Amino acid sequence: xxxxxxxxxxxxxxxxxxxxxxxxxxxxxxxxxEEFDPNQLELTTxxxxxxxxxxxxxxxxxxxxxxxxxxxxxxSSRVLFRTEREQKVFEQKGVEEYxxxxxxHENEPFAPGPAFPFVKALEVVNARLRELYPESEELFDIVxxxxxxxxxxxxxxxxxxxxxxxxxxxxxxxxxxxxxxxKAWHTNLYLSADAEKVREALAEGIAxxxxxxxxxxxxxxxxxxxxxxxxxxxxxxxxSECIFKTHGLDKxxxxxxxxxxxxLDHGPLKGFLEVLGKLQKKFYAKGQRLDCPxxxxxxxxxxxxxxxxxxxxxxxxxxxxxxxxxxLAGAPKxxxxxxxxxxxxxxxxxxxxxxxxxxxxxxxxxxYGIAQKYNSxxxxxxxxxxxxxxxxxxxxxxxxxxxxRYRPAGKxxxxxxxxxEPHMFSLPGASINRQ
Amino acid sequence: MVSTVTNxxxxxxxxxxxxxxxxxxxxxxxxxxxxGSTVYRLGAALPLLQVLQRVNERLLEKNPxxxxxxxxxxxxxxxxxxxxxxxxxxxxxxxxxxxxxxxFSTEDNYVESLMQNNVQLFFTTDGNEALQATHQxxxxxxxxxxxxSCPSEQLRVLFCENAIIQPNMGSTEASKKSAQNFLAHLGxxxxxxxxxxxxxxxxxxxxxxxxxSCCCALKSLRSLGVSVDEAxxxxxxxxxxxxxxxxxxxxxxxxxxxxxG
Numbered sequence: 001x002x003x004x005x006x007x008x009x010x011x012x013x014x015x016x017x018x019x020x021x022x023x024x025x026x027x028x029x030x031x032x033x034e035e036f037d038p039n040q041l042e043l044t045t046x047x048x049x050x051x052x053x054x055x056x057x058x059x060x061x062x063x064x065x066x067x068x069x070x071x072x073x074x075x076s077s078r079v080l081f082r083t084e085r086e087q088k089v090f091e092q093k094g095v096e097e098y099x100x101x102x103x104x105h106e107n108e109p110f111a112p113g114p115a116f117p118f119v120k121a122l123e124v125v126n127a128r129l130r131e132l133y134p135e136s137e138e139l140f141d142i143v144x145x146x147x148x149x150x151x152x153x154x155x156x157x158x159x160x161x162x163x164x165x166x167x168x169x170x171x172x173x174x175x176x177x178x179x180x181x182x183k184a185w186h187t188n189l190y191l192s193a194d195a196e197k198v199r200e201a202l203a204e205g206i207a208x209x210x211x212x213x214x215x216x217x218x219x220x221x222x223x224x225x226x227x228x229x230x231x232x233x234x235x236x237x238x239x240s241e242c243i244f245k246t247h248g249l250d251k252x253x254x255x256x257x258x259x260x261x262x263x264l265d266h267g268p269l270k271g272f273l274e275v276l277g278k279l280q281k282k283f284y285a286k287g288q289r290l291d292c293p294x295x296x297x298x299x300x301x302x303x304x305x306x307x308x309x310x311x312x313x314x315x316x317x318x319x320x321x322x323x324x325x326x327x328l329a330g331a332p333k334x335x336x337x338x339x340x341x342x343x344x345x346x347x348x349x350x351x352x353x354x355x356x357x358x359x360x361x362x363x364x365x366x367x368y369g370i371a372q373k374y375n376s377x378x379x380x381x382x383x384x385x386x387x388x389x390x391x392x393x394x395x396x397x398x399x400x401x402x403x404x405r406y407r408p409a410g411k412x413x414x415x416x417x418x419x420x421e422p423h424m425f426s427l428p429g430a431s432i433n434r435q
Numbered sequence: 436m437v438s439t440v441t442n443x444x445x446x447x448x449x450x451x452x453x454x455x456x457x458x459x460x461x462x463x464x465x466x467x468x469x470x471g472s473t474v475y476r477l478g479a480a481l482p483l484l485q486v487l488q489r490v491n492e493r494l495l496e497k498n499p500x501x502x503x504x505x506x507x508x509x510x511x512x513x514x515x516x517x518x519x520x521x522x523x524x525x526x527x528x529x530x531x532x533x534x535x536x537x538x539f540s541t542e543d544n545y546v547e548s549l550m551q552n553n554v555q556l557f558f559t560t561d562g563n564e565a566l567q568a569t570h571q572x573x574x575x576x577x578x579x580x581x582x583x584s585c586p587s588e589q590l591r592v593l594f595c596e597n598a599i600i601q602p603n604m605g606s607t608e609a610s611k612k613s614a615q616n617f618l619a620h621l622g623x624x625x626x627x628x629x630x631x632x633x634x635x636x637x638x639x640x641x642x643x644x645x646x647x648s649c650c651c652a653l654k655s656l657r658s659l660g661v662s663v664d665e666a667x668x669x670x671x672x673x674x675x676x677x678x679x680x681x682x683x684x685x686x687x688x689x690x691x692x693x694x695x696g
Contacts, residue, residue, distance in 0.1 A: 170649075170666070173665055
């Protein structure tokens with residue numbers, strides 16, 4: 001029995017204005033109108049005129065939810081905005097000069113950074129949630145958590161106002177670790193440019209990822225938040241990844257087959273997927289399943305016919321719905337992500353993060369699990385400059401790890417010839433038929 | 436009558452340029468002090484006294500001829516305490532506290548005493564005393580069990596709304612003016628050190644209102660010469676968890692808010 005991708009996705013055909021990735025359509029705009037201004041992504045230092053602010057249309061709705069009720073997303077200033085120039089001043093001339101520079105340029109707003117479209121999309125979801133549940137505190141609460149000194153505060157506030165972002169909470173810790181504050185804010189997700197801080201947060205049980213500024217950032221939907229996750233060591237623990245890395249692909253498949261019915265352990269981002277699911281259910285409850293402004297994706301190197309089954313069973317057992325699952329059986333993730341256009345994509349392997357970023361996806365690295373040992377062996381630079389320099393460096397190590405990943409699909413999947421291509425299908429209503 | 440006694444153990448500061456702070460007897464020596472012994476045990480103000488001393492040391496390291504130092508005086512606020520003058524002096528010298536003068540006053544005239552001694556900040560463990568003093572133009576700060584209790588190398592000052600109970604009742608034009616004066620001094624002291632390794636750290640916490648009220652507060656503090664190191668805009672979130680992480684030595688709320696009604 002063959003799985004017709006279009007048939008399975010029939011549930012969404014009516015509302016989708018855009019073509020699903022598997023059809024391979026050329027990149028069209030997601031919506032009829034193109035509101036996203038590509039000029040915002042240029043690295044310009046010309047002070048932009050502060051435009052008039054849109055009035056907050058919603059009256060009487062909840063603006064300041066209690067941290068424990070809301071889904072708190074903490075972002076650092078370096079991922080929300082582009083601060084490369086200021087970073088250089090800091091690295092070359094030290095902190096006093098850096099602060100002086102910031103104060104001097106206080107009225108020049110920063111340009112949007114890699115997390116900017118993601119934050120904007122969170123606001124869109126909030127607007128929809130407020131329409132449906134005006135009294136509810138179950139909203140996204142965006143907090144700016146930076147270890148910048150408060151001297152930079154006025155410039156950051158000016159920038160937030162300039163871009164019309166709804167961020168009313170922030171922590172500027174003046175150099176001390178923000179981890180305590182993340183916990184005080186009941187943070188559900190922390191995005192930073194600093195891998196050390198992210199590792200600290202992960203160690204404290206807070207979902208966190210490092211974001212990098214790609215050279216180009218493709219346009220993303222302005223009406224639907226799309227979040228994509230890798231499977232192993234992101235949603236799930238790295239136990240299977242360990243087997244693969246230490247014993248190779250064959251052992252991995254064997255292990256997965258033997259343990260098909262044993263649930264995988266949870267990974268650092270499982271909690272975040274969970275809260276996304278809770279918010280999605282609020283839309284479903286009001287009959288807006290087809291028009292839900294949140295969509296989640298699993299993009300994994302596992303293959304649908306074999307190792308992927310364990311992943312699906314685990315998600316189902318956890319009661320988590322994921323809208324679309326892509327089992328790539330080792331194929332590169334970049335092109336798929338470029339079709340999905342998520343606002344953010346979480347992966348534990350720098351190889352995939354870079355591959356995604358090369359194609360314009362805002363990718364975030366989750367420094368968790370065994371893959372980090374392999375990441376660090378291949379790092380080209382260290383310290384603060386890593387996030388700015390690696391994007392332009394040649395990825396010479398890709399080819400070698402690719403060889404491990406790729407397998408002629410025919411050999412393993414000969415019993416299921418229709419599964420030799422990577423494909424995707426939606427979970428609700430989908431069934432895996434194994435003969 | 437009020438009497439002022441100098442502590443001969445401590446080098447006296449320059450009256451014109453020092454920043455005078457007063458600490459009450461009950462703050463220095465703790466509530467269990469009234470047990471009849473001649474040497475009192477130390478109370479809630481100890482960490483504060485130690486850190487003020489540390490700031491002075493660092494200022495003098497930078498400039499041995501520095502005159503803009505903290506000048507700490509001890510003040511009694513009721514008649515019973517006033518009568519314990521010799522025990523108080525003994526205990527202070529016994530513990531080696533850097534208190535330069537003693538003001539033995541009563542509940543009726545301690546505020547006058549504060550003003551006569553040019554006190555710029557009054558530390559007490561009693562909310563009513565704080566209110567009274569503020570009302571008459573002397574900026575006050577509360578010390579209680581939530582204050583820092585262990586020694587530290589850095590004086591942490593927190594600027595926020597509602598530092599004292601019912602601040603709107605206490606705040607007057609006079610107190611705003613003197614608070615701003617004190618803030619200007621603090622700002623000048625802070626300027627003498629760099630961004631890192633400073634013995635002073637200023638933090639701003641705005642509990643209510645959003646980023647714009649925080650921005651206003653930052654700007655008005657800056658206009659007074661105070662550069663804040665850390666800033667937290669809570670947007671209505673509870674203050675407790677953040678305060679317990681910040682561990683300030685004391686809170687100030689007067690004189691910088693532009694949004695006071």
